[in-house]
Each structure stands twice: as structure tokens, then as C-alpha cells.
Amino acid sequence: MKTIIEPFKIKVVEAIRMTTREQREDILSKARFNPFNIHARDVLIDLLTDSGTGSMSNLQWAGIMKGDESYAGADSFYRFQDSVRKLTGFEHILPTHQGRASERILFELVGGPGKIIPNNNHFDTTRANVEHSGAEAIDLVIAEASKPGLIHPFKGNMDVPRLEALIKEKGRDRIPLVMVTITNNSGGGQPVSLENLRAVRAVCDKYEIPFFLDACRFAENAWFIKQREPGQANRSVRDIVREIFELADGATISAKKDGLVNIGGVLLLRDKNLAERADALLILTEGYVTYGGLAGRDLEAMAQGFEEVVEEDYLAYRIRSTEYLGEKLKAIGYQIIEPPGGHAIYIDAGHCCPQIPPSHYPGQALVCGLYRTGGVRTCEIGSVMFGNNGKAPDLELVRLAVPRRVYTQSHIDYVIESAAELFGQRDGMVGLRMTNSPPFLRHFTATFEELS
Numbered sequence: 001m002k003t004i005i006e007p008f009k010i011k012v013v014e015a016i017r018m019t020t021r022e023q024r025e026d027i028l029s030k031a032r033f034n035p036f037n038i039h040a041r042d043v044l045i046d047l048l049t050d051s052g053t054g055s056m057s058n059l060q061w062a063g064i065m066k067g068d069e070s071y072a073g074a075d076s077f078y079r080f081q082d083s084v085r086k087l088t089g090f091e092h093i094l095p096t097h098q099g100r101a102s103e104r105i106l107f108e109l110v111g112g113p114g115k116i117i118p119n120n121n122h123f124d125t126t127r128a129n130v131e132h133s134g135a136e137a138i139d140l141v142i143a144e145a146s147k148p149g150l151i152h153p154f155k156g157n158m159d160v161p162r163l164e165a166l167i168k169e170k171g172r173d174r175i176p177l178v179m180v181t182i183t184n185n186s187g188g189g190q191p192v193s194l195e196n197l198r199a200v201r202a203v204c205d206k207y208e209i210p211f212f213l214d215a216c217r218f219a220e221n222a223w224f225i226k227q228r229e230p231g232q233a234n235r236s237v238r239d240i241v242r243e244i245f246e247l248a249d250g251a252t253i254s255a256k257k258d259g260l261v262n263i264g265g266v267l268l269l270r271d272k273n274l275a276e277r278a279d280a281l282l283i284l285t286e287g288y289v290t291y292g293g294l295a296g297r298d299l300e301a302m303a304q305g306f307e308e309v310v311e312e313d314y315l316a317y318r319i320r321s322t323e324y325l326g327e328k329l330k331a332i333g334y335q336i337i338e339p340p341g342g343h344a345i346y347i348d349a350g351h352c353c354p355q356i357p358p359s360h361y362p363g364q365a366l367v368c369g370l371y372r373t374g375g376v377r378t379c380e381i382g383s384v385m386f387g388n389n390g391k392a393p394d395l396e397l398v399r400l401a402v403p404r405r406v407y408t409q410s411h412i413d414y415v416i417e418s419a420a421e422l423f424g425q426r427d428g429m430v431g432l433r434m435t436n437s438p439p440f441l442r443h444f445t446a447t448f449e450e451l452s
């Protein structure tokens with residue numbers, strides 16, 4: 001069959017509150033043209049993020065009831081540990097409340113002034129944790145990643161010759177680990193090939209540097225490997241996932257993505273000594289080692305989520321849904337980052353509204369337009385997010401992130417219809433003026449007024 005259906009039935013529903021365009025005009029203006037300020041109940045389709053916004057399965061909810069809330073040695077912890085060990089093969093498995101908590105512990109241990117952390121692209125919390133430790137974060141993604149229209153099967157790959165040149169230039173002693181983010185969120189949700197991961201591992205072996213993964217979307221990345229990498233089509237996703245983790249000495253994971261939970265994270269380590277030091281930091285700020293800042297029920301939900309996320313029917317549906325959205329937006333005339341990533345589609349707002357200069361935030365104008373037209377909430381990744389140093393970023397993007405197992409195809413068709421209507425009105429779209437610009441992470445709280 002050509003039709004890929006949502007591989008689940010819906011047992012519990014949550015109402016979406018319908019709004020009219022007039023109501024949305026009012027809501028948007030009261031939110032001062034920043035959809036982060038909009039109350040979620042006023043959003044019809046929420047594509048702000050795929051992080052922690054997914055739906056849990058009946059078995060995960062059953063796990064919630066089974067949660068053992070003992071302070072130490074809870075059954076739920078051992079179930080979580082077994083599930084993660086079966087998936088990754090790691091010996092030391094630390095639960096944390098979310099990805100950035102794992103990052104904070106890791107970089108407090110290995111970072112520090114004078115140190116350098118290479119990555120394909122650091123996610124913003126990863127970069128912030130590296131820099132907070134005093135270390136320098138360096139992005140070494142392949143050059144193809146910066147060409148939005150270019151089709152490449154693994155645009156998240158690390159530039160291995162540049163990695164080796166960096167190690168030679170700076171010296172291996174300054175590089176406590178090399179990290180690769182799968183899939184590469186900051187680079188458009190693009191995957192990394194197994195061949196590339198093996199090549200990074202080989203360089204790390206040559207210079208005796210540990211190799212770590214930022215593995216939030218490990219299953220989506222493994223699915224792309226199965227689909228696109230020569231020789232991988234007949235392997236199971238679980239087998240590919242296992243090989244990916246076996247290549248690494250450690251990993252940070254936000255389980256809010258491929259853990260299929262609303263809260264949770266993991267820190268994986270192979271080195272016993274490092275794991276003991278990480279345990280000490282975990283106890284200091286997260287909680288005891290068998291719950292790490294989570295409730296027993298959260299560990300149960302994660303244990304089950306890590307089983308479900310490698311189911312191939314789920315992944316076929318997941319990746320196809322995102323691709324479907326991308327294909328349709330392209331057919332309307334939007335330029336998107338190609339090929340479609342695993343968890344999100346990124347529209348090039350600069351291409352859509354060339355009449356709006358970066359200083360008037362074309363991405364934010366498009367974000368506001370999508371909300372006004374269809375109540376669809378998206379996120380600007382352009383001059384609002386990155387322009388506070390006075391320099392416009394290379395691209396003015398709008399991200400449509402798809403939550404896991406939340407929306408059906410007709411919801412996505414509705415998003416496409418809203419986007420089509422807006423595209424027809426793009427010549428009349430106007431830019432914005434920022435009326436309040438906080439010094440850090442300003443996209444969350446900045447306010448705007450529309451230029452007439």
C-alpha cells in the first residue's frame with residue numbers, strides 16, 4: 001500500500017479550541033507578535049517544538065501507574081536501566097531530568113578554560129554548557145550543510161579532515177572529547193551516516209580522544225541510515241542503533257525526543273572513573289543515582305518509550321509525515337532546507353518575503369502570518385534568535401517542528417492549507433520592529449510591533 005497510516009489508534013483525545021481569524025488577530029497583538037507569549041489553548045496546531053510534546057502510548061501510561069517511587073533502588077530504575085542497556089549496550093546509565101542536565105554534568109567534568117569541544121553543530125544548550133564551563137565550542141559540519149537547496153543524504157556529517165586538522169593545530173590535550181549530534185538539530189534535523197560516525201571514531205582512536213554522541217534523535221537518525229546508506233537496508237533499526245552507540249564512549253540524550261516522553265534525559269558513560277564522578281554531580285543537583293531528578297513513573301515511561309521508538313512502522317510514519325509536510329510546502333512555492341529533516345521543516349522566510357529586510361525580521365513576520373491565518377504556532381530561527389550582535393544570520397528560517405504521535409494527516413493538511421493561503425498573500429506581508437530586546441535568548445520574550 002502507498003498510504004502510510006498513523007500506526008496507532010487514538011484512545012484519549014484532547015480538544016483543540018477553534019478560533020476565528022479576528023480572535024487570532026487580537027491574541028497576536030496582545031502577545032505583542034511573539035507566539036511564545038500566546039496561551040497554548042489559543043493555538044490550533046502547535047509546531048513550536050518536538051521536544052517533550054509527544055503523546056505517550058497506552059503501555060507508557062500503564063508504566064506510569066507501575067512507577068515505584070522508592071528513593072533508592074526502585075524497580076522502575078532497573079526497568080529503565082535494562083531498556084537503555086538493551087538498546088545501547090552501555091554499562092553506566094544515569095537518568096537525568098532532561099538533556100541539558102546530562103550536558104551540564106558532562107561538561108563540568110571534562111570542560112573548562114582552554115578546552116575545545118568539536119561537534120558537527122552544537123545545539124544551543126550544548127554550546128551554552130560547553131561555554132559555561134569556560135571551554136570553546138567549535139562546529140565542524142560539512143560544507144554542504146550551509147547550502148539550503150542542496151540535496152545530500154547526510155547533511156549532518158562532520159567534516160572529518162577539518163576535525164583532524166583542528167586536533168593537529170590545537171593539540172589533543174586540549175580536546176577532552178569529540179561530539180557528534182544525531183540528528184543535527186541546529187543544521188535542520190539532518191542525519192549523520194554510519195560511515196561518517198565510523199570515520200570520526202577512527203580519528204578519535206588515532207589521537208586517543210573519547211567520542212561522544214548528542215543522541216536525542218538516535219532512532220530517527222538510524223532510520224535515515226537504513227533508508228539512505230548503501231548496505232544498510234536489510235539491517236534492523238535496533239541493530240543500527242546498537243552499532244551507533246557501540247562506536248561511542250558516551251552520550252547525552254534528551255528523552256523528550258526519541259525517548260517518547262514529556263520529561264527525562266540520560267547520560268551514558270563507558271569509563272568507570274568518569275561515571276563515579278558523574279554520579280557525584282548527579283546527586284549534588286539532580287537526585288540520587290537511581291532516579292536522577294525524575295519520578296519512578298517517569299523512568300517507567302522512558303523504559304517503554306525506548307522500546308517503541310525503534311519500531312519500524314512508527315519510524316516509517318514519523319519520517320514520512322515530516323517529509324510530506326516538506327514536499328507540500330515546496331509545491332506551494334516555499335523554499336525549504338532540503339532534504340526534509342527528521343523532526344522539522346525549515347522554511348526560508350527571506351526567500352518567501354524578499355521585501356522584508358533582516359532588520360525587520362522576515363521569519364517573525366512569517367511566524368505571525370501562520371498564526372494569524374490558521375492558528376499554527378511555529379518558531380523563528382533567524383535575526384530574532386541570533387541577530388542580537390547586530391549581524392544578520394545567513395538564513396532567516398521558520399521551523400515547523402512536528403510533535404511525535406500527536407497530529408494526524410488532516411492536521412498536517414490543515415497546516416499546508418494555511419501555509420498556501422499565506423503564500424498567496426506574501427507580497428502584502430510587512431515586517432516588525434522589536435520593542436523590547438532582552439540581552440539573552442531574546443526570541444523567548446522579545447516583543448514587537450508591526451510596521452504598516
Ligand SMILES: Cc1ncc(COP(=O)(O)O)c(C=O)c1O
Binds near residue numbers: 186
Ligand atoms: C540536539 C539537542 N541536544 C540537546 C537538547 C537539549 O535537551 P533538553 O531540552 O531536554 O534539555 C536538545 C533539545 O531540543 C536538542 O535538540
